[in-house]
Amino acid sequence: MIRFSCLTVVLLFSMALSGAVSAETLYVKKSGTKLQAEGSAKSKVVKVLGKGTAVDVKEKSGKFYKVSAGGAEGYVFKFKLTSKKPSKAGGGILDILGGDPKLAAKESSSASNIRGLSPMSEDHAKKKGISEKDIEAVKQMETFKVSELEIEQFLAQRKLGEFSE
Amino acid sequence: MGCAAPAVTETYRKYSLGKGGKDATQSLKPIGLEEEKAIGGSLAIQVFNRYGGLYDNPELQRYITLVGQSLADVSDRPDLDYHFAVVNSEHPNAFATPGGYVFVSIGLLRVLENEAQLAGVLGHEIAHITHKHALKTLERNKKVAGFGALTVSMLGQSPDVFDKVIEQAGEIIFTYGLDKNLEYEADKMGAEYTDRLGYDSAGLKSFLDILNQSQPGQDSVFLSTHPSPADRLSHLSAGSSASSKPVFAAEFKQATQGKL
16 A cells, blocks of 8 residues: 555656646637647647647646647647637537638637627717718728738747747 | 636626726626627727827837737637727827727837837736626626617617617726726736736836826826726736846837837
8 A cells, every 4th residue: 555655656746747737628719729749839730720629738848738639649839728618609610620720720710700890880980970080990900910920920039929938 | 817806706796887886786698799899899989089090100000919919819818809009199098998909009109118018018908808897897887787688689779779888888998997906907917918928027017117107197098097007016016026038128119219
């Protein structure tokens, strides 16, 4: 019995040292999240994960977690994952699409599907006599985009986020 | 997330309209995304209308968007479409409206010294959106709680109800401000987002220091709708430790030089 306890302690200690975790499931927060070959944002992309995809955490070490998702293994930047299980309404289709990089990348999240200034907002502003210029300013703001690539370059240049060392 | 959850829950429970509101006996059902965007879009139009319109400089807008979107990507609600703009107001102001609209004034950019401070301000505003502070306050507002549930189809058929909702939401954002506990929560979460990204998380604190020393005029909506900088500093200091993370002063100067 004493020998068993010692063995357990040694096992737990070595698990803690290596960062290994026992059967923790986390979920992808946003579609387009990259599963990388190594714990580095510069490594090869193994798969693109859809919002709500469940990942099994194998190891927690630094800013990247080693995970398995849909039969593939790799690393995900830890702040792209959440312990909160997605609601059925939000994640269903994207869970299915998560396995296909092209579809997952193309498919926006449920939140992103509602785009553009609501006609209700525009009508309300006109009724209140707010100038067309201010309405157009919101439309300009909504169409002003930076690409994923620009954000990656911005982060890489500063060594921020998944590019931090 | 390690927030002061009990205090904030209590805040929602007690909050009905503006500061010092009485208990609301009933509340709206949680506001859905489409309705959130309609409310936020209306308030965004009002931000431009009240605070000098769009400061039209695409390079500056691109820079603010790069910092802001990077923060939103590591936030607790990255799947929303976020939009960032600069408003042409001399007063140091920043706003967030539901649905992902974030604004900073040209006056605010002029007093900032580095990118970590900008990230601190944007992180605070993004936290208001991720935690749905204005929406949850609106749901407890006694002047709209009686409607039971707000849906786009109902609001479309009853423009008067939408007018009432926007009027109350406008008062929350532009007149009374959010409850101070929600502001402290946004400070804390905003600092957390900047830390996740790798900025010096004392950026917001250092901006509040500047604001505290400069004492902007009493007509500043930033002061009238937020707890005092000194008050916020004391709350932020309570849980913060020294950071050796970068502030990117040279990068901020390069990105804003000749554009302010």
